[in-house]
Amino acid sequence: MNDPISDILQSKGLRATPVRLKVLEQFQGSDNAVSPKEIELRFDQIDRITLYRTLKSFEEKGIVHKIDDGTGTPKYAMCIDKCDEGHHHDDHVHFHCNDCGNTFCVEDVEVPYIKTPPKLKVAKTSIVMNGTCEKCQ
C-alpha cells in the first residue's frame, strides 16, 4: 500500500527501513551486478556492516542473488522472476566484460544441457562468460 519497494520488503518479511529502501532502490535502477564496495561508495553515508547484513538478508529472502564472476569480487543483482526464500533460480548465464568490468545477467541465453559422467550428481550449473560487452566493442 505504500510504494512498490516497501511492498517487496514487506512481502518477504523484512522491515522497510531507510537503508534497505535505499539499497533496494539502486538495485532496481541498474541492470549491472554490483559489489558491496560499489554500493558503499554510491551512498557515502552508509555503514559497511549494515550493508553486508542487508545484502545477506536480501539474498536469504530471494530478493537478490550473489554472482561470482571470477574477478574475486562478489557481486549482487536482483532476482528476476521466481526466486524464493532459500531457492534461487539463477541458472542463467552471467557475463563479465573485461573492458568496463561490468557484470550482468544474460537473460536470453538458454543454459544448455551438459552431459556429465553418470557418477556425478549435478545440482547446479554456473556459467560465466568473459569478453567484451556491447558498449565496449
Add this chain to the structure above:
Amino acid sequence: MNDPISDILQSKGLRATPVRLKVLEQFQGSDNAVSPKEIELRFDQIDRITLYRTLKSFEEKGIVHKIDDGTGTPKYAMCIDKCDEGHHHDDHVHFHCNDCGNTFCVEDVEVPYIKTPPKLKVAKTSIVMNGTCEKCQ
C-alpha cells in the same frame, strides 16, 4: 636430467628450490584442486607469503591454473596438457562437491557451444557444477 619435477620447473624458467619442489610435488599427488590454506597446513613449516608467490609464479608460467568454484576460496590445480606461459587451456568443466568440499576438473566433459547474443564478444566460458561427487553418493 634430475628428477621430472625439477625438469618441469627448469623448463619454465623457474629455479628448482625446496619450496617449489614440495608444492609442485603435492600438486602431482592429488587430483583435487587445493586452496593455498590447505597447502599451508599440509606442510606446517612453509611461509605463507612464499607460498602465495610460488602459486602466482606457477600460474604465470602455466604450471597450475586457478579455479573459482564459487565457494569464495580460490583453488589451484595442475594444468593438464597445453597450458603455456600466459595462456591457459582450462576450458574444461569444474565440479565442486557440496558434501566433501572437493573441487576437481572434469576432463571428459565437452564444453558445449553456447549461442550468445551477437552483441557480446565471448572470449572465455567458465562452467562450474555443484552437486555430489562419486565418493559421496
Add this chain to the structure above:
DNA sequence: ATGATAATTGCAACAGCGTTGCAAAGGATG
C-alpha cells in the same frame, strides 16, 4: 496513542586473505 517486543542499526574490535617493501640467503654464471 502507548507501551512491550522484537528487529535493525552502528560502533568497536577482530579474523582471514593477500600484498608490498626490504633485507638476508641462496644459486647461477663468468
Add this chain to the structure above:
DNA sequence: CATCCTTTGCAACGCTGTTGCAATTATCAT
C-alpha cells in the same frame, strides 16, 4: 671466488567480511 639476480622470510599493511553489544527503531497488541 666474485658478482648478479632470484628467491625467501619477516614486518607491516590494506581490504573484506564477521561478531558482540548497546542503542535505536519499527511493529503489534492493547
